[in-house]
Amino acid sequence: MYQDLSFMKIPLPEDVLKLKNYGDFDGAQKMIQHFLSKDIPMALRKRLEIESEIIRVVGTDEYPYTYEEALEIMSSHLKDFKEEELQYLKEISAADWIYIDGKVHFQRRFYENLIKTRPDLAARVMVVDVDDAQGNELKQKLLNSNIQYMKEHGGRTVHTRIRSTIKAKKEFEEVGRKVRVHLPIPKVYEQVSNVKILASSPEITSIAPEDAPQRTVYFETELKSDQEFMVEYEFDYHVNYVELDPEKVSSEQPDFCLEEQAPHIMFTPYLRELRDELAGDETNPVILARRFYDFVTTKVMYSYMREYFTIECIPEYCAVNQKGDCGVQALLFITLCRMSGIPARWQSGLYATEYYTGCHDWSQFYVAPYGWVFADPSFGGSAWRAGDKNRWNYYFGNLDVFRMPANSEIQKEFIPEKKWLRGDPIDNQRGEFEYEDHGLLYSQLEVHQELISMEDIEK
Structure with missing residues (x-):
């Protein structure tokens, strides 16, 4: 395939x-x-x-919702919502839509996206989910306390335990047929060590090498009724705190991780124009990277995305439409850095806390003498929109400890390879599921990740 x-x-x-x-x-x-x-x-x-x-x-x-269905969703959830408001949100590209047979249809998470990104709409929600509201408040406190800890101690190390599962939805279950299933696990990396598989169901067929660019455990078996594939693992995670000083940058910088990678990390004419506009005559890599970070975090509105596979060039999409989620924003930052001679690369996996565990993407860039440092534009952008400049500045150069990195590159094969085209051929955070003659889409699967425990340890 x-x-x-x-x-x-x-x-x-x-x-x-x-x-x-x-x-x-x-x-x-x-x-x-x-x-x-x-x-x-x-x-x-x-x-x-x-x-x-x-x-x-x-x-x-x-894109399941017709215009009329989208209007009904908004009207039934928001106080005094008017049709002209939906039309306006469509016209300003706030609500993602396409034509299906010549008629407007809205993306499956358009409502959740509007409530997440537009405080004026969120304030009009008639039935507020108290758990969600409290969870968001606790998330901000958790991130800010981590920043304080990192600054006081110069770094942080935690021991993390996570459980991940995947199964076919009942209507896509083909009992008795051979299935091939992949689930992501931590990649041994500069911030990850002591990875151990604690449990699995069924028995794991093989485990990808520790340095695999997209690391997974692999199952191959005959599917049973209502069968769930599970892996539970633990690992140590360590990050240092760094304050990047342009005055301390070395005169010589490395030349790795600077290449294009079609179709997404591409130095297109528009991105060249954008890079030149942002860079001007500046050559210091810390100042340049900060300019790119500032553009992404202050100009790009966070937005839930359709599957990445359906976008022709993700960084250009982000720069043109000025919207995108964590991975879209990270790829724009990476591309702008590489165009400027600043080594940059991808990381992704899970953001894991007791309040929420789910998929997340971020980036790294390299500046001598500091080495590889982090940038998380989506977390930075969230902080900027909330008026929290301390957290906004922190995520340029630093990362929190609530991460499970499974991938160090995009568009890489599993070990062993998946036979059919993946549900996500760009990245891997949820896992993949296939029969001998076809694979399943994420809409046909149930995926769940759960943080079992996270404890600080001395390093």
């Missing part, structure tokens, strides 16, 4: 694009098959094969 996404940089035939933009997905698929039936260049063939999968994902359930 085709796995190389670099061909997404190839343009689509005009008629395929017309049908896709109108939301005639059946027509677009027929047009793609028409092209594939002909003798066409291999690069175009690969691009069309990818597009066929993208349309399948987008057309499945990413």
Whole structure:
């Protein structure tokens, strides 16, 4: 099965694009098959094969709500909500939508996204979830207490234990068939050590090497009724506190982790213009990286995203639309750094606390003599919007301890490889599930991660 996404940089035939933009997905698929039936260049063939999968994902359930259904959701949840407000939110690109058969449909999490990012709307929610409100307040206190601890002690080490599960939803369960399942586990890294698998169900078939770029445990078995695949693991996690000083930057800087990586880490004409505008004549890598961080954290509105696989160039999408979630923001920061000769790379896995555990992405950049340091634009942007400049500044150069990094790169194969195109071929935080003749989308799976314990230890 085709796995190389670099061909997404190839343009689509005009008629395929017309049908896709109108939301005639059946027509677009027929047009793609028409092209594939002909003798066409291999690069175009690969691009069309990818597009066929993208349309399948987008057309499945990413945009389920008609305009009328979206209006009903907003009106039933928000006090005195008017239709012209929904129209305005659509017009300013605050509510994600596409055409399906020529009619507007909204993204499956459009309401949650609006409440998360727009305090004026959140204040009008008629039934407030007390647990969510308290959880958000506790999250801010937890992050701020971590910052205080890091500054006082110069670093922090914790011992973390996490349990992750994945299973097929009942209607996609094919009992008795051979299944291949991957679940992410910690990658042994500069901040991660002493990784141990504590339990699993069923028995693990194999474990990827400690330095695998996207590390997983792998199960291969015949599926049982209502079968859940589980792994429980523990690890030590350590980060140092750093204050980056432009005056202390070395005159010579390294030249690794500077390359493009199609289709996403690409030095496109628009991103070159943006980089030049932000950089000006500055050459100091700390000052440059801070300018890129400031742009992403203050200009890009946090927004829940459709599957990354359906976006042609993620950093350019972020810079053009000025919206995106944690990974979208991290990739824009990484790309701007690499364009400026600053080594930068990806990290992702889980953000894990007693209040919430779920997927998260962030970035690293390298400045001599400091070495690899962190930048988390989405956490930084959240702090900036909340008026917390201390936390905003902290996430340029530093990270908290509430992390499980499973991935050090994007677009890398599992060990062993997955046969069918992954639900997320960019990253891996939730796991993957496939039968011998097809894989399952995330909408067809139930995924859960839980922090069992986290304890401070002396390092």
